[in-house]
Amino acid sequence: MPLTNERAEELAEQCRQFRVDVLTAIHGAQSGHPGGSLSVCEILTLLYQELMNVDAKRPDDPDRDRLVLCKGHAAPMLYRNLIEKGFLPADSMATLRKLDSQLQGHPSIHTPGVEMPSGPLGIGLSAAQGMALGLKLNGSPARVYAVLGDGELNEGAVWEAAMSAPKFGLDNLTAIVDWNKVQLDGTTDEIMPIRDLPAKWSAFGWNVVRCDGHDLQALCSAVELARATKGVPTVIIADTIKGKGVSFMEGKAAWHGKAISDEDYAKAMAELGGDR
Amino acid sequence: MAQAIREVYGNVLTELGEQNKDIVVLDADLSGSTKSKVFGQKFPDRFFNMGIAESNMVATAAGLSTTGKIPFVNTFTVFLTTLGLIATRAQVCYGNLNVKLGGAYCGMSDALDGATHHATEDMAAMRALPNMTLLVPSDATSTRWATEYAAKTWGPFYLRLSRDVYPDLYAPDYKFECGKGAIVRDGNDVTVIACGLLVHKAIEAANELEKKGVSVRVVDMYSVKPIDRELILKCAEETGAIVTAEEHNIYGGLGSAVSEVLAWAGAGVPTEFVGIRDTFTESAPYAQLLAKYGVDANGVAAGIEKALTRKK
Numbered sequence: 001m002p003l004t005n006e007r008a009e010e011l012a013e014q015c016r017q018f019r020v021d022v023l024t025a026i027h028g029a030q031s032g033h034p035g036g037s038l039s040v041c042e043i044l045t046l047l048y049q050e051l052m053n054v055d056a057k058r059p060d061d062p063d064r065d066r067l068v069l070c071k072g073h074a075a076p077m078l079y080r081n082l083i084e085k086g087f088l089p090a091d092s093m094a095t096l097r098k099l100d101s102q103l104q105g106h107p108s109i110h111t112p113g114v115e116m117p118s119g120p121l122g123i124g125l126s127a128a129q130g131m132a133l134g135l136k137l138n139g140s141p142a143r144v145y146a147v148l149g150d151g152e153l154n155e156g157a158v159w160e161a162a163m164s165a166p167k168f169g170l171d172n173l174t175a176i177v178d179w180n181k182v183q184l185d186g187t188t189d190e191i192m193p194i195r196d197l198p199a200k201w202s203a204f205g206w207n208v209v210r211c212d213g214h215d216l217q218a219l220c221s222a223v224e225l226a227r228a229t230k231g232v233p234t235v236i237i238a239d240t241i242k243g244k245g246v247s248f249m250e251g252k253a254a255w256h257g258k259a260i261s262d263e264d265y266a267k268a269m270a271e272l273g274g275d276r
Numbered sequence: 277m278a279q280a281i282r283e284v285y286g287n288v289l290t291e292l293g294e295q296n297k298d299i300v301v302l303d304a305d306l307s308g309s310t311k312s313k314v315f316g317q318k319f320p321d322r323f324f325n326m327g328i329a330e331s332n333m334v335a336t337a338a339g340l341s342t343t344g345k346i347p348f349v350n351t352f353t354v355f356l357t358t359l360g361l362i363a364t365r366a367q368v369c370y371g372n373l374n375v376k377l378g379g380a381y382c383g384m385s386d387a388l389d390g391a392t393h394h395a396t397e398d399m400a401a402m403r404a405l406p407n408m409t410l411l412v413p414s415d416a417t418s419t420r421w422a423t424e425y426a427a428k429t430w431g432p433f434y435l436r437l438s439r440d441v442y443p444d445l446y447a448p449d450y451k452f453e454c455g456k457g458a459i460v461r462d463g464n465d466v467t468v469i470a471c472g473l474l475v476h477k478a479i480e481a482a483n484e485l486e487k488k489g490v491s492v493r494v495v496d497m498y499s500v501k502p503i504d505r506e507l508i509l510k511c512a513e514e515t516g517a518i519v520t521a522e523e524h525n526i527y528g529g530l531g532s533a534v535s536e537v538l539a540w541a542g543a544g545v546p547t548e549f550v551g552i553r554d555t556f557t558e559s560a561p562y563a564q565l566l567a568k569y570g571v572d573a574n575g576v577a578a579g580i581e582k583a584l585t586r587k588k
């Protein structure tokens with residue numbers, strides 16, 4: 001079912017607020033990854049706030065949907081979503097990257113709502129595959145989502161999982177690539193050209209859906225297509241913009257992992273309507 | 277003066293590149309952080325950014341080395357020594373190839389990124405590989421030496437480098453030797469054998485304890501493999517107690533290397549191990565982590581006091 005216009009607007013407003021809160025936390029920690037947290041905002045928000053079956057009151061429900069944030073450095077956007085779902089206290093954002101915090105720089109499985117540790121790129125999709133295999137064996141209706149970065153696709157292990165998941169017919173597994181065209185040292189074209197990404201996944205046997213990763217309606221249809229597809233896993237290739245929402249961060253590798261100065265923070269807040 | 281170890285490394289690598297056209301440098305999308313970028317900007321033809329693909333990177337270096345090149349391989353310590361391990365073991369070390377590994381952010385020096393980005397077991401892995409030489413610089417001068425020495429000496433090398441700024445310790449003309457350690461502060465009640473950042477923390481602890489009348493010797497064991505057997509035995513005999521100190525799990529690293537020497541020689545004396553106590557770490561500002569995990573001057577001082585109590 002497509003989102004109603006009203007619901008789409010609500011989610012868009014949530015995305016705006018989450019961007020504000022995530023940048024506030026990264027600014028507070030004076031460390032973290034603004035670019036990749038902003039680009040994955042709609043993807044995570046739509047999944048957690050609309051589509052996934054997860055409930056903080058039943059965190060061990062064997063039939064809950066799972067999400068592996070393979071690009072673990074976008075953790076703040078995951079945490080903000082988990083807070084909204086009630087897994088974490090609202091004021092915990094301010095403890096990001098601080099001593100004794102539940103909000104580690106990269107996701108820890110000891111944090112409520114986090115299903116798998118991540119941070120080292122390249123191994124998340126395989127872990128999601130393991131979940132999907134186990135859930136199938138259990139006869140569970142649960143779905144597994146793996147959210148990857150495009151730079152992360154440089155890792156060979158991603159392609160090992162890309163090759164094996166279709167073999168096992170994992171139609172309960174959906175990979176989502178946050179295709180923002182920028183990695184750490186530079187753009188993907190400069191560091192490791194991806195070339196024809198949809199064709200690559202397709203050649204490995206995946207159902208490939210491409211969409212605008214900042215368009216909630218388009219993302220929603222893509223996930224629904226994935227749910228409806230039987231026999232093979234689906235990859236959603238989401239066209240995104242690194243640093244989306246803050247003009248001076250957009251498309252810039254320099255904003256991959258950089259502390260935000262007070263001045264830049266104020267500018268970003270003005271653009272995002274932070275004080276609304 | 278004090279200098280960031282990674283900055284010194286990047287600059288020395290670039291100087292070496294000027295002198296020796298066979299030096300090639302690889303990185304895995306972290307060249308701005310490891311400072312291999314300095315080399316890359318000067319010698320773009322001899323610099324390969326492999327993308328986020330550490331296994332591919334180390335194995336490529338293995339291949340390059342067989343064509344007469346001297347590859348220096350760079351990324352965060354933790355990814356180099358985990359994802360890069362199969363090629364390091366099966367190709368670089370088993371093949372005894374001329375590959376130099378630069379582990380850029382050792383210990384908890386990538387503090388805020390947290391446990392997944394801390395390297396607290398890398399020495400255990402690298403030390404257990406036949407043919408590997410493991411050097412741990414403790415200041416700008418020793419970083420320069422280790423990098424130059426690795427470049428001119430055949431075989432697999434692992435340089436344990438830091439993101440952090442270390443105070444200067446050695447005069448520019450100090451004569452380092454692979455397989456040796458250095459007494460950087462003399463004393464006769466106990467010896468702290470440390471490497472990297474912990475050499476500085478040990479000196480701090482020693483200076484504090486001197487006020488209480490305790491005389492602490494500090495050894496910088498910058499060559500962890502091969503290790504200075506003679507010096508360890510001499511310190512055990514002369515001071516009668518040993519404390520090892522490292523930004524690493526207490527299992528498998530410098531402490532283990534030192535105790536192997538003592539045990540083999542049947543020269544055991546009361547020994548204490550300062551390091552991360554077999555636990556995963558967390559995100560926080562660096563100084564707070566060093567304090568919480570017991571690898572600051574207080575941690576070393578506590579180790580010294582325990583060793584002294586046992587010595588009595």
Ligand SMILES: Cc1ncc(C[n+]2csc(CCOP(=O)(O)OP(=O)(O)O)c2C)c(N)n1
Nearest residue numbers: 036119120121149150151152182183184305
């Ligand atoms: C195995 C591994 N190597 C290197 C890194 C360091 N690193 C963190 S993020 C990053 C770039 C990631 O780029 P991308 O996947 O495109 O993420 P995004 O642009 O979505 O933030 C790198 C190299 C890492 N976390 N893990």
